[in-house]
Amino acid sequence: MRLLIAVGGGGHFAPALALIQSLRKKRNLVLLVGRKYSMEGDKAISFEYQSAKRNKINFKPIVSGRVQRKFTRYTILSILKLPHGFIQSYFIIRKFKPNVVLSFGGYISFPVAVCSFLMGIPVVVHEQTLEAGLSNRIVSFMARKVCISWKSSRKFFKKEKTILTGNPIRNFKIKSLRTVLGSNFLEESQYKDFPLLYITGGSLGSHAINEAVEGCIEELLEKCRVIHQTGDSQKYKDYDKLSNLRTELRQDKKDKYYITKFIDSSYVGSVLEKADLVITRSGINTITELLYFGKPAITIPLPFAQKDEQVKNANFFKKTGLGEIILQKDLSSYILKNKIFEMLANKQTYLNSAASARKFTSSDSAQNIIDVLEGVASNAL
DSSP states (O other), X not given: XXXXXXXXXXXXXXXXXXHHHHHTTSOXXXXXXXXXXXXXXXXXXXXXXXXXXXXXXXXXXXXXXXXOSSOOTTHHHHHHTHHHHHHHHHHHHHHHOOSEEEEOOSTTHHHHHHHHHXXXXXXXXXXXXXXXXXXXXXXXXXOSEEEESSGGGGGGSOGGGEEEOOOOOOOOOOOOHHHHHOTTSOTTSTTTTSOEEEEEOOTTOOHHHHHHHHHHHHHHHHHOEEEEEOOOOTTTOHHHHHHHHHHTSOHHHHHTEEEESOOOGGGHHHHHHHOSEXXXXXXXXXXXXXXXXXXXXEEOOOTTSXXXXXXXXXXXXXXXXXXXXXXXXXXXXXXXXXXXXXXXXXXXXXXXXXXHHHTTOOTTHHHHHHHHHHHHHHHHO
């Protein structure tokens, strides 16, 4: 099977990687199409581009535009890029000659899916969210099959096309944190009894979360070890600021604070498994992995996500008993610090919900999607 996978952004990459890892067990040719840069006007290389290179995945970047939810100085330029995205997609598809195309949604995947349909190549959609993204809803009319992750999104697609497959979870390599993060992380030191916080804003990082952490990190390090993934924004330069702050800390606090731009996607599971508490955004793939590992978390939804998607994800996660929510408009160093210490003091209450929360995930999701793809590809021959 020759499979072209289109991903619209960092949040779509995690399930795509999970699928590719499963496909490597068979003889399949896979091409991943996505973005090279993280955001409009920011030259930071995207997480999916870097991760694809590290994992030796055949990756083709394209530049396309999108209709932004609010007008910025990049809006008109972004719209003007739309034709370019379709032209690039056409030539990539013509050269690779896929048997089937899988769209994970988002603005990059849209021109790829539309061109594939117009060129007579069968398209399959995978929807990760609790509802449905705009791109996938449009492309679903052209798709042969629509794979959904949650029962709640079934109502957005034609019943006869829809299959509940689940949301693929990456094939995590669980290793010691010292192996994953290097000798600078003192996992087996005199600090090992301190609870471990994993703070992440996702593949792009989060300036709002980074700012809140900056204001309370010294107090957090009195009682905790911290792994902080900041992202690599060239606009805010949070990694540089926090790295400089770390150098000024007392030695024992410095030892307990590990800061990095990215954590290799294959090793995120090692960090999640060891973490006592996670502070994060609430993208659906993050929520899926938190449920899979049964990890208590403070979720801080992205406030401008489409249709309050991340707020809905955070509320869903909270109802499982594993989490609490801080809205970004309420976020401050003081509130974050107090919520962290409150949850750590009541950690067992959250852990009591772990077993029931895990039932929302499935380790068979990637194979379920592969079965759909193989069926569509064989029927198209």
